[in-house]
Amino acid sequence: MIKSLLAAGTILAALAGPALASQCPTLAAKAEEALKTSTLDDAGKAKVTELIATGMSQHAAGNHPESEATLGEALKLLGM
Numbered sequence: 325m326i327k328s329l330l331a332a333g334t335i336l337a338a339l340a341g342p343a344l345a346s347q348c349p350t351l352a353a354k355a356e357e358a359l360k361t362s363t364l365d366d367a368g369k370a371k372v373t374e375l376i377a378t379g380m381s382q383h384a385a386g387n388h389p390e391s392e393a394t395l396g397e398a399l400k401l402l403g404m
């Protein structure tokens with residue numbers, strides 16, 4: 325009984341994880357794409373690159389709300 329509850333919990337977590345996490349790579353890809361055609365100066369581009377890297381490591385650590393906020397900041401710098 326306990327084992328099957330644990331298994332159900334694990335399956336739920338596995339299903340919920342990717343659904344919640346899916347936004348970050350999309351945002352990062354969007355920022356990277358925008359960076360290619362950006363008119364920001366080198367310092368601005370470096371800042372955006374740094375924000376993307378920070379966002380993706382927050383995403384990899386499972387910290388998705390923080391990651392989305394960081395990537396959102398990168399997109400804002402890009403004027404999106």
Ligand SMILES: [Cu+2]
Nearest residue numbers: 345348383388
């Ligand atoms: Cu994420």
